[in-house]
Amino acid sequence: MRGQPSILHLDMDAFYASVEQAAKPSLRGKPVIVGGLGPRGVVATASYEARRFGVHSAMPMGQARRLSPHAAFLVPRFAVYREISERVMALLGELSPLVEPLSLDEAFVDLAAGPAPPTSSAAARRAGEGLRARIRAATGLTGSVGLAGSKMLAKIASEQAKPDGLLLIEPGTERELLAPMPVRTLPGVGPATAETLRRAGLATVGDAAEAGEAELLRLLGRAHGHAVHAMALGLDDRAVVPDRDAKSISVEDTFDTDVTDRARIRFEVARLAERCVGRLRSAARSGRTVVLKVRRYDFTTLTRSETLRGPTDDPVVIAEAAGRLLEGVDTTEGVRLLGVGVSGLADFTQEDLFAQATPAEPAAGAPAVPLAEEPVERRWLPGLDVTHARHGPGWIQGSGVGRVTVRFERPGSPPGRARTFRLDDPELTHSDPLPLVTDADAEAGTARGPR
Template sequence: MRGQPTILHLDMDAFYASVEQAAKPSLRGKPVIVGGLGPRGVVATASYEARRFGVHSAMPMGQARRRCPNAAFLYPRFDVYRSVSDTVMALLRALSPLVEPLSLDEAFVDLAAGDSAHTAAEAEAVGRELRERIVAATTVTGSVGLAGSKMLAKIASERAKPDGLQLIEPGTERDLLDPLPVRTLPGVGPATDGVLRRAGITTVGDAARAGETELVRLLGSAHGTGVHAMALGIDDRPVVAERDAKSVSVEDTFDVDLTDRARVRHEVDRLAERCVQRLREHGRSGRTVVLKVRSHDFSTLTRSDTLRGPTDDPAVVRELAARLLEGVDTTAGVRLLGVGVTGLADFTQEDLFAQAGATVDGEEDSGPEPVPAREPEPAAEPAPDRRWLPGLDVTHTEYGPGWVQGSGVGRVTVRFETPGSPPGRVRTFGVDDPLLSRSAPPPLGGEDQRSSSGGEASRPKS
C-alpha cells in the first residue's frame, strides 16, 4: 500500500453510448442503447438516460426494448470506439510509462512512475486536468479514481460516476470499505458471495472482522487469504504496462439456429477471415486454430488444431477451421459459432500445409491437405454493402453525410447530421437508392466540434 494516492483508474462513462451521443447531435440527452439488434442480441452499453429505465449491460435486447421502447437502438461501431480509445490511451501514456489498459474504455495509470504526481494534491490536479483533456479531444467524459492501490482506485472511479473524480486518502480505506457489499472486492463473484452470505458475511467489514482463519476455512487457503487482505484494504498489485494477449477470436450468435450444413461452413469461413484480419491488425500470428460451436440447447464444444509454426495466412486458418468442423454434428441446430487463434507470435512460418505432425485435441495427425493452386481470377468490382443497420454512417450524393435511423420493408430512414452540426433532418429512401452509400465516420473533433456548433450544446450528456 502506498502512502500517497498515486494510482489512477479511468473509466469512461457509458462509453459506446456516449460516443454515439457525441457523434449524433439529435441523441444527446436521450436514451441510447448499443448492442446486438437481433432477437438474441444483448445490450453492450446503455446511456445514463436509458439506465433510469432499468436497462443495463448484458441484458437481452428484447427486455431492453420493453423497458425503454423510445430509446435509440444502435448497432456497435467498433472502429469508432477503438479510435476514441486510442486517443484516450495516448493521453494516459503522456502522464506515465506505466499504463495498464483493461479494455477500450478503462485503464490504470501509475502516476508515481511519471513526472506528473507524487503527492495527493498533485495527483488530484492531474486527474482533473486529464478529464478536461479527454473532453477536449473526444467530447466524451470519463470518471477518475485516485488511491494508494488498484482496488481502491477502481472503487473510487465507480463512486465518481458519471463524469466525476474521487480521491481516497491513505488511512481512510477502512471507513470507506466496511459498509460496502462484499461483492465489491476483486475476486468475489457470485459463487464466493453465496458461500460468504451463508456464513453471515455480507459486507466488507464483516469479512474483515471474520478474520483470515475463518475465510480460509470457507474459501480455501489462497482465496481466503486474498479476500481477507482486500477486506482490510491491502492490495499490492502493481500497474503492469503490457498485458499481452494470449489469443485472438471472433464469434457470432445467430438470430435463428443454423441447420443447413453449407451455411454453417460458410459462416466458419467468414469467421476465419475476420479472425485473421484481427490477427494482422495486431501484427501477430498463431499456431493453434480453435473452433467453438454452441448448439440449440446451449451446450458448447471446442475443437483445436495445432501447427508446428505460427501463421497469419487466411487460407491456412480457413482450411483448419473447416477441417475441425467436419468432426462436429450440427444437424440439431447451431446457435453460435466462433473461430480463434492461440499460441500467438510476432512472426510467421512459411509452408505450414507441408508440415507433418499437427495435433488435433492432443492426438497426432498428419495435418491438413495442401490447398491446390488456383489460377488468379480477374479482379471484380466489390458490391456495395446495402445492409442499413441502425447507427451506421452513410452519405447521400445530394444531402451529404448522416446515419441510419432505421430500415425495413424496402425503405431506409437517414438522419443527416454530423458531430459538429445541429440536430439534422430525417429523410427516407429506397434501400437500393443509388445515391445512398455507406461511408467512413466523421471525426468527433473535440474543441473544433464545439466551436463550430455553438458551444456547450454539442457536448454529450452522459
C-alpha cells in the first residue's frame, strides 16, 4: 500500500443528465431522466433531482415515469457525451500518463507517475481541487474526486464525496473508514455474495475483516474469499492501467458444482445478461453480437453467437438472444461455467428497440407486404437539437399528433420559450449541438453549466 494518497478517482456527477441540464437552461434544478423512451426502454442516468423520487439507472423507463411523472424524459446524445468526455480525459492526461478510463465519465489516475507527484496529502488535495476547477471551466460540469493509496479506496472516496466534492483518505486510516460500511461496498461483492455473508452474520466490512481469512475461504471459496478478506482489510495493490480499447464486454461465472437443472441454467444466463448490460452502460457502449459461453462437465467449452440487426444495450433484447442461444446447447450432463458477452461494440444505442427482431417471413404464396415507413414523429425525439429559420437553435420537448414542440434556448442563455410547429414545417431542421462552454469561456476560466 502506498504511503501517499497518490491514486485519484474521478466520477462525473450524473453525467448524461448534467450535460442535458447544462445544454438546456430550462431544465436546471429540475428532474431529468435520460434513456430509451420505447416500451422496453431503461434509465441510463437520472439527475439528482430525479433520484429524490427513487429513480436510478437501469430502472425500466415505465417505472421511472410513474415515480417522477413531471420529469423531462430525453433520449441520449452519445456524440455530445463522448466529446465532453474527451475534454475531461485530456485534463486527466495532464496530471499523469497513467489514466485508466472506466467509462465516459469515470477514470483512475496515478498521480505518482505524473510530472508533479504529490509528496504529501496536502499536495494531493491541491491536485484534486485543481482538476475539479479545470473540469468546470472546460465543460461547465462538476465531478467528484477521491484520493487514496489504492484504487479501491479512491473509488469509495469519490462515491462518498458525491455530488461535487472531494474526499481524501489518509493512508493508515483505511480500516477505520471501511469498518462500518456494508459489505457490498467492496468491489466484486454483489447481491449473492452479500447474502451469503449476511446469513453468516457478516453485514459490514468490519465484520468480514474480523471473521478472518479462513472463514471467508469456507464461505466464498479460495479465490473469492481471499480477495474479499484482503479488501476488507483495505489492501489493494492493483495498478492503474492505461486504456486499451475493448473489442467486447462479457461476464462469466464458474460454479462450485456442476449445474444440471435446466431452469437454474436459464436463470443464470438471464442474470449474466443483466450484468453484461450493466458493464455496457458503464462504458457507454452498445453491441450488435451476443455471445454465449458454456463450459461443460468435461471441460469442453462451447461458444454460440447471434448478430442482431442493430447495436443495443437493452437488457431484454440481450437476455432473449442469450436464451435463444442456450436452447441450442445440450446441458443435461452438467455445466461448470456460463458466460454472456457482447461484441461488435458501438458508441450509441439503437433507439428503435423493435428493430432488433427479424420480421416474420410471409406465408408461402402470400404477397410480400412492404415495411411501413417510420412515423414522422419518430424523427423528432425529445432532447435532440434543432434549429428554426426564424427562431434559431433549440431542442425538441415533445412531438405527436402531427405537431412538434421546441424550446428555444442555448447553453448560457436564460430559460427559453416553447413553440409548437407542424411536423413538416420546412423551416425546422435537425442541427448539430451547441458547445456547453466556448473556447473563450474555457480560456477565461468561466463555466456556463449548473452550479
